[in-house]
Amino acid sequence: SVIPLAYYAIALRQTPGLSFSEFWWRTMTVGPWPSGPIWFVYVLMAFDLTASILYRVSPRLLDPINRLSIKGFQRPSKFWLFLVIVSAAAYLPMLIHYGQNYWFEFGPFSVQASRVLLYASYFFIGAGIGAANLEGGVLSAHGRLTERRWFWTGITLIPYCLMWVMIYIKRMIIGNPDPLPGWYLGIYGSFYVLFSASILFAILAYFLQSKSSGPTLLDRMQGDAYGMFLVHYPIVLWLQYWLFDMELPAFAKAAIAFFATVALSWAVTAVLRKIPGSRYVL
Known part of the structure; x- marks a missing residue:
């Protein structure tokens, strides 16, 4: 699941040095198990x-x-x-x-x-x-x-x-x-x-x-929209993790996180959809 990978970014802020295997095992056995x-x-x-x-x-x-x-x-x-x-x-x-x-x-x-x-x-x-x-x-x-x-x-x-x-x-x-x-x-x-x-x-x-006279950006994105929804969460949380310590205005951080999340989640989905059979679920 992509969700433990996403929340690991938050756990690292709270407990620096925590390994992913430790975080994953605690999530699966003790909880909470956020979706x-x-x-x-x-x-x-x-x-x-x-x-x-x-x-x-x-x-x-x-x-x-x-x-x-x-x-x-x-x-x-x-x-x-x-x-x-x-x-x-x-x-x-x-x-x-x-x-x-x-x-x-x-x-x-x-x-x-x-x-x-x-x-x-x-x-x-x-x-x-x-x-x-x-x-x-x-x-x-x-x-x-x-x-x-x-x-x-x-x-x-x-x-x-x-x-x-x-x-x-x-x-x-x-x-x-x-x-x-x-x-x-x-x-x-x-x-x-x-x-x-x-x-x-x-x-x-x-x-x-x-x-519109022709296809818009949203039209081109339509086929990948579900896949983008599934993979975007770890991307946005890790971007926030890396941006946290940067000396940038909040608006700039928000803009970077938004546009980078859209671009990266779209790119990841496009790559995943090249896997045989993946188009049936993404």
Whole structure:
């Protein structure tokens, strides 16, 4: 796994001279056994398996979502409201009960407890949109969503600013308590739900509306994107490890780490994909 290699950089900062074999053995036997960003792949695989089983039960389970998507072709705000209501019902009770920091963990498998149903909601709503009639639904390149990019961008800014107000209240007024009171989590979580749905629509509207005369850099990167996601974490952590002691402004370090991570992870993925059979998984 690439994750122990990634976290070894952090362990060296805490315990200089620690060998990788010692770190790896402690991680496997004592823990913690962090999954890093790969937790997303585990969760997505679980959703995929669940969707496959449900499809066997009934191929038409997602039809109601698809019908709402078709209505969203002309009125995307209706589908946005549906997304907000469903994700609020899935997220807020879990957030208030578990708080924002608790994770379900089993060995290297982990997922944030308060968000697991939120992720599931977005996954199955997305599957419902793509189940049929994609070109006649809310994500059609010819629908109303593409015409209102700036509207959704403006809508996104409202809950975003309100979230910062809640952060100010947490830090400066109620003294940053741990755990946070339920009323605070409920209000902040409501703004988070509104922000998540709105920025999703804003981003999708932007990409649906953009028309390029030829392939862009992102288009060229598309085939290697999954591999880049899998290998980028040790690269970015080791870059941060080497940059830590350099006398450079924080902005410069961030820029170097970002662009070097993109370039190196892209190059590593390109090399790995030359291995026979690797293209099936990368």
